[in-house]
Every structure is written in C-alpha cells, then in structure tokens.
Amino acid sequence: MNGQMYSTPKSILKLTVLVAMSLSMANAFGGQVVEDQRVSRLSNARELLGKYYEKSAVMNGEQVDNINDKIYRWTRKSLPSSYRKNYQAIAQAIIDQSLRYDFDPVFISSVIANESSFDPRQIGPVGEIGLMQLRPNTAKWIAHRSGVPWRGVASLKDPVTNIRLGTALLAYLRGKFDSHARLYIAAYNMGQSNVKDALERKIWPKDYPERVMRHYVEYYRKIRDEVRN
Secondary structure (H helix, E strand, C coil): CCCCCCCCCHHHHHHHHHHHHHHHHHHHHHHHHHHHHHHHHHHHHHHHHHHHHHHHHHHHHCCCCCCCCHHHHHHHHHHHHHHHHHHHHHHHHHHHHEEEEEECHHHHHHHHHHHCCCCCEECCCCCEECCCCCCCCHHHHHHHHCCCCCHHHHHHHHHHHHHHHHHHHHHCCCCCHHCCCHHHHHHHHCCCCHHHHHHCCCCCCHHHHHHHHHHHHHHHHHHHHHHHH
C-alpha cells in the first residue's frame, strides 16, 4: 500500500450514521407500539371483567409482553384451510384494529370465535355475513362513519374489511354505553335500542355477553397453561 493512508469517504460515514439513527428510531417506535398495545389490552381486560379480573385466568395476561404471536397462531389454527394462506393479514387486522380502538386483541378474537368460529364464509339467520357477522345495512353505516371503503356485500366477505367494520362498530357501541362491557357486547348482538329497551324493563342482557366472555377466558387459560409450562 506504499504507506498511503486511506480514509473513509464522508458520504459513507454520513450514510452509516443515518442508517444507525433510522434503526434506533425504528426500534424505539416498535417498542412504543408494543407498550401501547399492552396498556390497551390490560385496560380493556379490566373493563371486560370488572371486579372479577383479579380472580380470573385473564390476569395471567399481565405476564405476556407481546400477545401478537398468539393471535397469529390462533388465527391460523382456527381459519378454514382455504383461508389459511391469508392468516397473517387476518391476524394483523385483529391486532391493528384492536390497537386503534383500545381493545384487547384476544377480546376481538373471542367475538369472532363466538360469531363465526373464524369462518369467513358464515352467513347468519338474518343475513349477517362473515367473520364478525355484520348485516349489510349496519356495515354500510359504520363504514361511512369510520372511513372504511364500502363495496357492498363484497366488503363483508373480505375478512380484513369485515374485521375493520366489526371492530369499529364495537368501539361505537362502547362509547354509547359508557364502556360498560356487558351492555356494549350485548348491543353488538341485539342492537343498542333493544338493549336500552331491556334496561327500561329492568332486564340485563347476559346470554350473548356470557358466551363471548367464555371464549375470552378460555383463550387466557391457554396462555396461563403455556406460562406455567
């Protein structure tokens, strides 16, 4: 090398610094998203269970830093074989929409499990369609309200769009019932006006919320067993 000194060009040094800064920011942002999700998830868990939270298997969720891998695994396992190639997009929709509306993604998975057993082809007795079993008229209304593109019934047959609409509807109902879990879950099934009518007659809807919550607690029992093992 004839004793000649070679220095790293300034442009390369600058690029190296920029890449390092970008990676650092990405890691920080990713960590913040995980923490935001954890806060939303545990807050919603307490909202859903109220005074029963401390004695429930759901409390074991506090030991789980990142629930996403379980949502991915459960979604893949639960979907019909013809849809499993799209399980990542479907699971990510559950995760993203839960974070957007401050829900526990395990809760949204529980609603889906109760409504359609994770079968996007499911059609209900009064015209409900897809994973979260939405009627077209209700879905069209919540689509316009929440800014989700609406393509008619085709939107409900698309699992990702169905999740976006169903979660938006749950968030809307939650606001209407002051975050009272039993009431907004019941309203998802029977409509908010029917829930209000029932309350006026001193009747508290319980059958549908109890079914959803059985799925919810069962998911967390699985988590508890995994943590123990």
